[in-house]
Structures are given as structure tokens and as C-alpha cells.
Amino acid sequence: MNVKENTEAQRMSFWEKLYLPAIVQGLGITLRQMFKPKFTRQYPEERWEPLGSYRGHPVLVLDEDGERCVACGLCSRVCPALAIEVQAAETGREKERYPVKFEINMLRCIYCGYCEEVCPEEAIVMSKDYELVFEDRESAILGKEQLLVPIERLQDRLEFLRRYK
Amino acid sequence: MTELLVQLVIAGIKAFIVINTVLLAAAGLVYAERRIAAWIQDRIGPNRVGPFGLLQPFADVIKLYFKEDLVPALADRAYHRLAPWISITVALSLYAVIPVADSIVIGGQRIPLSVAPNINVGVLYILAMTSIGVYGIVLAGWASNNKYSLLGGLRSSAQMISYELALGLSIVGVVMVAGTLDLAEIIARQQHVWNIVYQPLGFLLFLIASFAETNRAPFDLPEAEPELVGGYHTEYSGMKFGLFFLAEYSNMVVASLMMVVLFLGGWHVPFIPELPRWLGLQEGSIGLALFQAGVTLAKTAALLFLFIWVRWTVPRFRYDQLMRLGWRVLLPLALLNIVLTGAVLLALEHVVR
Numbered sequence A: 001m002n003v004k005e006n007t008e009a010q011r012m013s014f015w016e017k018l019y020l021p022a023i024v025q026g027l028g029i030t031l032r033q034m035f036k037p038k039f040t041r042q043y044p045e046e047r048w049e050p051l052g053s054y055r056g057h058p059v060l061v062l063d064e065d066g067e068r069c070v071a072c073g074l075c076s077r078v079c080p081a082l083a084i085e086v087q088a089a090e091t092g093r094e095k096e097r098y099p100v101k102f103e104i105n106m107l108r109c110i111y112c113g114y115c116e117e118v119c120p121e122e123a124i125v126m127s128k129d130y131e132l133v134f135e136d137r138e139s140a141i142l143g144k145e146q147l148l149v150p151i152e153r154l155q156d157r158l159e160f161l162r163r164y165k
Numbered sequence B: 001m002t003e004l005l006v007q008l009v010i011a012g013i014k015a016f017i018v019i020n021t022v023l024l025a026a027a028g029l030v031y032a033e034r035r036i037a038a039w040i041q042d043r044i045g046p047n048r049v050g051p052f053g054l055l056q057p058f059a060d061v062i063k064l065y066f067k068e069d070l071v072p073a074l075a076d077r078a079y080h081r082l083a084p085w086i087s088i089t090v091a092l093s094l095y096a097v098i099p100v101a102d103s104i105v106i107g108g109q110r111i112p113l114s115v116a117p118n119i120n121v122g123v124l125y126i127l128a129m130t131s132i133g134v135y136g137i138v139l140a141g142w143a144s145n146n147k148y149s150l151l152g153g154l155r156s157s158a159q160m161i162s163y164e165l166a167l168g169l170s171i172v173g174v175v176m177v178a179g180t181l182d183l184a185e186i187i188a189r190q191q192h193v194w195n196i197v198y199q200p201l202g203f204l205l206f207l208i209a210s211f212a213e214t215n216r217a218p219f220d221l222p223e224a225e226p227e228l229v230g231g232y233h234t235e236y237s238g239m240k241f242g243l244f245f246l247a248e249y250s251n252m253v254v255a256s257l258m259m260v261v262l263f264l265g266g267w268h269v270p271f272i273p274e275l276p277r278w279l280g281l282q283e284g285s286i287g288l289a290l291f292q293a294g295v296t297l298a299k300t301a302a303l304l305f306l307f308i309w310v311r312w313t314v315p316r317f318r319y320d321q322l323m324r325l326g327w328r329v330l331l332p333l334a335l336l337n338i339v340l341t342g343a344v345l346l347a348l349e350h351v352v353r
Helices: A020-034 A074-078 A114-118 A151-164 B002-040 B056-066 B077-097 B122-143 B147-178 B183-188 B200-213 B238-262 B286-311 B319-352
Strands: A058-063 A084-090 A097-105 A124-126 A148-150 B104-106 B109-111
Touching: A020 B002, A020 B286, A058 A151, A074 A084, A074 A114, A114 A124, A124 A151, A148 A151, B002 B056, B002 B077, B002 B238, B002 B286, B056 B238, B077 B122, B077 B238, B104 B286, B122 B147, B122 B183, B122 B238, B147 B183, B147 B200, B147 B319, B183 B238, B200 B238, B200 B319, B238 B286
Parallel strands: A058 A148
Antiparallel strands: A058 A124, A084 A097, B104 B109
């Protein structure tokens, strides 16, 4: 048998086997790294403004005619986490259906965005809000008063939806 | 009798100052470690508690005090409690013989600035005490009744015993050059040329061995998280863990101080040893002592930075690599260093005659 070993250790020269030059080189790299700009964001003071493509928690759009939602219940039907509950009612106005009750349980929501995708009225969209803090389970269920957001604050997302949806 | 009392009071004051300085330095070191680690990793690091986050270590200590102090079931309670105290006692008692500055003269009395002055075997004392430090770690591993702790403790003892040989032998070269084991005397002889010039190999060996002795990366196998959870301090919480932590950082400071004393000229200013005289500092005055202590501490701080810097650069060794490096590289090199030093000294002696 004439087996020739060819291990890493055998290929290395004496100078390489000493490792010290490599360690010094490594120290140089880490030293240079120390003076590079940092990636840390000083969070509470310095906030991150997400792009339009960001899926924060879902909200209901409130335009100049009032809420857009017609309580069709598609969002509630498509929601894989069963987080949305809608109860419809009627009014005498031209757009006669509206939700008397629209609740999203933020403990169940998985931010998939299906509700937004399925909505025929562009009435439920994903916001940029990523700061969700609750002190108990009840307050994690958001009602209409927390969900309705004026359309001006959702322009980025609506723009994004029109372009890419 | 009064003479003895005076000596005791002086030693007590010095011990108080030294221990407090060390504890403060360890706190500062924890902060420095976190900050430098963060910078190397493109982060900012702790900057919330106090100005620049400087009070972070104190916040950490407060947190540790308020944590529950757990002793695992079936653990050997007495030894479990004893182990951190052995570690911290040894770590703090090491400072007794290290002089940070030349002696000062107050009221015609010469006061050497180390807690236990005029010990003519200072080097031996340091080596002996560091060996005792192993007990704390082994006991912690053994008494915890946890296999990871035990493995960590065993690894640590094997590692420290292996590298102690290289550590001790690398000092022998310095001792041969200086001709004494007295640390103050060794510093005094380095006024013009530091020992690192005579003993570059010795310094390198001492540096590597002291990384291993202090269980610092790349030799931090005893507490290798991926394999051993937390190593020997897995089962420690609260201030008992804090004591181990403190002992580790205190050991780093001792190792750096030893390097400064043995190889880097102690309190002597590099290149311009006459600087304190130009500044008008009198021999034996407190001003000179403060100046020298500053020089010593600056050098120590530089070495501590090296410790931290290396930790965040070099990956951890495997166990077999660690043992191979210790026994097959460092030990023979240390012996070679002794032989070479002896040969050169002998040759010089003959040339001079």
C-alpha cells in the first residue's frame, strides 16, 4: 500500500504552522473593526421607520367618507389564525353595510397579510406599527376605535399595494 | 511591640487600598470587556447606566445580590459554599507581593509599596498561590453534583497544571537574568533595559501561558458554553457566581501586573528613564510614587486590553490541541529558553573575565 496522506497540517509551511502571524493578522482585523461605524440603533430615541412593504399590525382604513369596511367578512373567513371577528349591520346610507363590531385579537394574529390581500374594498391594510405592548389579554383584542386609522397615515402601504399586489 | 503594631497598621492600610483598587479595577474591566467586545462586533455596548454606561458593572452587582442563591439538590453544601471563597481569596492575596511603585519615605521611615514587602521569594509566592486557585475551581465542579460542572472543573485543573509548568519555566529565564526572586529588585534592575529585550521568547511563553492560567479565550475550555453549559460555575447563582467572575477578572489583572513587573520594566518609563527626575519628583516622595504607580497601571491596562482583544479575535482551542500546545510546544520552548539564557550568561561571564 502506498497511501500518501495529504492533510492540512502537512500542506502548511513551518511559518503557517506557527500560527502567530495568522493570529496577529486576525488581531489587526478586529482592531480595524473597532473603529468602523456601528449598526446599533439607540431604540427608544431613534426609531425605525419601516418601508411600505412592512407588515405591521392590521388596521382599518378611514377615508373622507368614513370607514371603508363593508363587513363582508372575507378577512375573517381567510384568517388562518382565526384572529378577526366581524359583525355586520345596515344603515340608510348609500353604502349600506358596515361593521358594528370589528375585533382583531393581536395574540392570535400572525401578520400574514391575507386579510389585506383578500379585502375587496382595500379597507384593511397592514400598518407600520411594530410596537405592540399589552398588559393583559383583554387589552390585546383591538376594537374598532383602536383599529380605525386615517387614510393619510397609510399612504405608503396603499401605494405599495397598488404597485405590487 | 509598638514597632510590630505600626507595621501591622501600615500593612492593613495598604491591603485596604490594594483590595479596593482591585475590586474597582475588576468592575472597570467588566465594563471594558463588554464595551470592546461590542466595538469589535460593530455594536455600541452598555451606554445607558450612568455617563457612557460606566455604572453598568455596579448595576450588575446589585442584580447579582438580589438573585436567588441556589444550591443544587444533593450537592455538597459545605464545599459548594467554600469553592468561590477559595477562588476569590487566592485571587486577592496574589496582590500582596506585587510592588506598583518604589518605596516612599515618611518621617524618616522607608515604606515599601506592596502589602507584604521584602519577601525575597515573591515570584515563588505568586506561582504557589496561583496553583491553589485550581482548588476553588475543582471544588466548585465537584461539589455542584452536575456532570457539566465536573467536566469543566476537571478540564480546568488539567489545563492549569499543564500550563503552570510552562508559566513557571518561562519566568526562570527572567530570574536568571536578574539573579533574584524579589519582585522589587527585578524591577529595579530593569531601569535601562527591560527584560523583554533579553527574554522575548520568555515573554511570549509567559503571555500564552497566562492566557491559559486565567482561563481566558482562546483557552477558556473550562467554561466552553457550547459543550459544558457554563463549566464549573453552571450551578452557581447570585453573588457566589459573582465571586467566581470577580476572581477571573482579578486573575487577569494579576497576570498583567506580573508581565509588567517581570518583562516590561515595572514602573520605569520607556526610552526615557530619567523622566521623573526632569519633572522634579524627589526620590522617596509621594508624588514620585503616584507617578510610578500611574506608569505601572498604564502598562497593565494596555496588557488587559490585549487580553480582551485576543478573546474576541481567536477562536477556542479543542481539548487535544490545548494539551498538545502546552506539553509539546510551550514546555520544550521554555526549557530551550532556559538553556539558551544559561549559555549566554555563562559565555558573558567568561568574556568579561
